[in-house]
Amino acid sequence: MFSLSLLTLGFVAGSLGLPQHAEHRATGCGKSPPTAPGDFKNYTMTDGRQYRIWLPENYNSNKATPLILSYHGANGNMSSQIALDQLTTPLFNRDHIMVYMQGTADDPTKPTRTTWEGAPDNTSDDIKYTSEVLDAVTEDLCVDENRIFATGKSQGGGFVGRLACDAGLSRRIAAFAPVSGAYYIKQIDVEADCHPETVVVPCNATRKNIPILAFHGGADDTINYHGGFRSGACLPDVSSWARQWALRDGLRGTPANASIPKSDNGVKMRYGGGLVTLVYDGDNIAHDWPSTAWNADNEGVGLAAFNASAWIMEFFRGQKLP
Numbered sequence: 001m002f003s004l005s006l007l008t009l010g011f012v013a014g015s016l017g018l019p020q021h022a023e024h025r026a027t028g029c030g031k032s033p034p035t036a037p038g039d040f041k042n043y044t045m046t047d048g049r050q051y052r053i054w055l056p057e058n059y060n061s062n063k064a065t066p067l068i069l070s071y072h073g074a075n076g077n078m079s080s081q082i083a084l085d086q087l088t089t090p091l092f093n094r095d096h097i098m099v100y101m102q103g104t105a106d107d108p109t110k111p112t113r114t115t116w117e118g119a120p121d122n123t124s125d126d127i128k129y130t131s132e133v134l135d136a137v138t139e140d141l142c143v144d145e146n147r148i149f150a151t152g153k154s155q156g157g158g159f160v161g162r163l164a165c166d167a168g169l170s171r172r173i174a175a176f177a178p179v180s181g182a183y184y185i186k187q188i189d190v191e192a193d194c195h196p197e198t199v200v201v202p203c204n205a206t207r208k209n210i211p212i213l214a215f216h217g218g219a220d221d222t223i224n225y226h227g228g229f230r231s232g233a234c235l236p237d238v239s240s241w242a243r244q245w246a247l248r249d250g251l252r253g254t255p256a257n258a259s260i261p262k263s264d265n266g267v268k269m270r271y272g273g274g275l276v277t278l279v280y281d282g283d284n285i286a287h288d289w290p291s292t293a294w295n296a297d298n299e300g301v302g303l304a305a306f307n308a309s310a311w312i313m314e315f316f317r318g319q320k321l322p
Contacts, residue, residue: 023064024145024321026138033061034140040088043136051133052078053141054088054098066147067097067137068316069130069173071156074115074182078102084153084289084296085309092309096149096316099137101130103156116152116159118184120231126159127166134172146321149175151312153289153297154223157181157214161241164210165203175211175319177312180287182223183241184233194234196227201236201244209322212245212276213315214238215308217285218265225280239269242278246271263305279311 035041037059042052059065072081078100087093103114104124117126138145150173152160157178163169164176183201188194216225216238223230227237236244246255251272260266266282281290281304288297290304298304 025064026141026143026145028138028140029062029064029142031061031140031142033059045129045132045136049104049129050078050102052082052100052102053137054082054100055141056093056095056097057090058095059097059142061142064142064144065095065097066149066316067099067141067143068093069099069101069133069148069150069152071101071116071150071152071159072103072114073152073154073156073180074103074119075113076103076153076156077114080296081153081156085151086291086295087151087309087313092307092313096313097137097141097143099133101126101133101156116155118159118162118186119155119182120184120186120233127162127169130163130169131172145172146174147316147319148173149177149316149319151177151179152181153179154287155182158183161201164212164245165201165205167204167206170205170210171207171321174321175213175316177213177215177315179215179289179308179312180217180220180223181214181238181241183236183238184231185236186233188234189232191229194227194229196235196237197240199227199234199236199240201241203244203248205248207322209249209275210245211315211319212242212249213279213312214242214277215279215281215290217281217288217290218283219285219302220287222287239278242269242271242276246276249275251276260305266305274315277315279308281308 037055038057115122158181160178227235255269264282264284267280269278290308294300
């Protein structure tokens with residue numbers, strides 16, 4: 001089912017166009033864009049927080065366009081995430097606005113130690129930051145507000161999980177795709193109290209049927225697939241994390257499993273026909289953004305049998321707010 005080549009995947013993703021969805025046009029529709037289609041633009045907010053937008057080549061200020069928020073991992077930045085997710089390349093994305101978010105370095109003695117809300121050493125309010133970025137972007141650009149999505153890597157992926165559980169943003173963002181997510185539970189700060197297979201992930205989502213697509217590798221020795229105690233906080237078993245999402249979405253029973261062709265025991269686990277999907281990348285995939293080609297994570301070693309970016313785009317294209 002997923003045996004297409006990288007080139008074919010990219011072509012299909014870019015050329016099929018969007019499904020027919022009802023649009024909810026932002027107030028930015030009809031305004032001249034702040035940068036030319038195909039280009040980036042950096043923004044600094046009044047509190048000093050930054051973000052960067054990218055417009056697809058076919059951006060039309062009179063047509064509502066879907067948007068993706070992308071969050072880098074710990075110690076990363078907007079530029080590193082752009083290089084990693086490749087979602088500003090025509091191979092994967094020709095028709096979604098990208099907004100790259102910038103984490104904070106809360107410890108002044110570690111100016112490059114950027115993190116996200118929810119991480120053990122983070123004190124920022126990234127829920128508020130995300131809401132304010134969305135307010136600003138929808139004011140300036142013609143965004144389809146029914147088709148806003150979020151993805152991210154590691155701590156950024158963990159924060160994407162927090163977005164899905166936030167009372168306000170779970171109603172504003174249509175679907176979520178964390179990659180190698182660090183789903184820290186800071187409320188459990190004693191190792192003896194951390195039971196990864198049974199720990200309950202705090203969640204205050206305010207809508208049902210939230211689409212989730214998560215990726216995790218079996219060789220991840222940074223954020224172990226089976227969870228554990230790390231940096232003074234508890235990490236859930238990733239399969240339990242996904243199962244809890246299935247239960248929140250009213251999905252009972254076991255997932256439908258499908259082997260990933262040419263992978264090292266990789267499996268796609270789908271609840272509710274794919275409403276909640278966990279991709280076990282394979283026994284050989286480390287703390288990576290899965291790719292069939294070299295990237296800064298895999299450095300050409302332990303390549304995946306698929307491209308997470310292609311699967312994320314395919315998933316997002318099928319989702320919208322109810």
